[in-house]
Amino acid sequence: MDTLVDRQKILSERLGQAATITDPVDMERYCRDWHGDVATGAVAVLRPASAQEVSEAVRLCAELQLAIVPQGGNTGLALGGIPDNPSGQVVLSLERMNSIRAIMPDDFSAVVEAGCVLEAIKNEVEAAGCYFPLALGAQGSCQIGGNVSTNAGGINVLRYGMTRELVLGLEVVLADGTIWSGLSTLRKDNRGVDLKQLFIGAEGTMGIITAVAIKLLPQPEQIETAMLALPSVEAAMALYRRARRDCCDLMSAFELMRPEAFSFARMAYPDLPMPLSTEYPAYVLMELTGGGLVDVKALMEGFLTREMESGEVLDGVFAASRQQALNLWKVREGMNEGQAMYGPHLRTDLSVPLSQVAAYIEEASNAVARLMPDCLVAAYGHVGDGNIHFNILPPRGASPDEVAGRIKQGKTLLFDILDRFNGSISAEHGVGRLKRDDFEKRLPEAQKLMLHALKNALDPQGRLNPNCQISRSEHEISH
Structure with missing residues (x-):
């Protein structure tokens, strides 16, 4: 197999200098999570400017036996867009695909590319007299492709639903490089299985979203x-x-x-x-x-x-x-x-039935006070839809090992209580790599079989975001 330098050279020559970053310093911001807690590396960062260029990049990575970690604005909180095998993975950033292709006020819809920053979309559709209700703290940086891939929530879920409910259609590049154009803006379309749902919330494991048809509302x-x-x-x-x-x-x-x-x-x-x-x-x-x-x-x-x-x-x-x-x-x-600003801490995005929000917060708070008395608790959230951000902050001055220990202890404590409430370990941030093991541990066997069957069908070589959501490394695939 080609050396790292050989692979980087081939990527640059075939995809172009503008679409390929190989300098480690320039790659840093793509290989570090939003809070700076995790920093890794990659063979290269690819920055295609069209769906066709994404397709070409996917095919070339298959030739070079490289896995692909799709990435939007890199504001995720579950490490879904951060590579975990620097010598065998590339980051594929959608940031150059940032065009708003069309705004159709009379249809209350728009078609936007995956790299469009959420705030830019909101501003453009507002200028056209419409409203896109997805609202997140990171909307000045996050991109719509990442929002769709993680099925992001935010402050308006109570009235308008998760991102899934605001998506009318998708354009997706599949694992073999095929471009699927499903950018319909129809409100009602009952022609069989709704294929776009396979990619919403899948965090780039089933395909790479390159454009989105979104639902708009009156301002x-x-x-x-x-x-x-x-x-x-x-x-x-x-x-x-x-x-x-x-x-x-x-x-x-x-x-x-x-x-x-x-x-x-x-x-x-x-x-x-x-x-x-x-x-x-x-x-x-x-x-x-x-x-x-x-x-x-x-x-x-x-x-x-x-x-x-x-x-x-x-x-x-x-x-x-x-x-x-x-x-x-x-x-x-x-x-x-x-x-x-406080420093590394346990961040969660839990959900429980609405009737159990107060009971969960009380039981979890009491458990932390009893078993982790030196830690601070921040419990808040979008409780109108059952979403609790129950965060645990280790004592200031603790060593990195002590902080890691408190985070692990706190996560186990909160998730064990959550299981008794029949809740979810991920209300809106996704599973990514951060919560993969906790997710798999709780997967019913039938659901696990269906997820692996879908992955095998859409990505048989396991090259799209391996080890995100489910444990499926590119090294486990027979070529």
């Missing part, structure tokens, strides 16, 4: 935001049930936070004005959106007035301006950034 003309203080997490979930009933489908976000949220937010934004002067056991960030003839402000005011008068809500702030609303959201976003 919300009214956005009303409030932060509310409650006596407990149980009270917050009871509030959610009442809000879901009284505000109907106009509620687009319902975020739970506890007091530690403000401590982490201050780390990220020291000058951020705190919305409430008194500390409470639980907080909710709630948002209603709508347009047309519906008076969203009156609906929010009426709901909050009833809740305050009944004594169920202890305190609150109703945003009087868009800037004030953005400041409220900065608390939620800042707690993520503050935790990242």
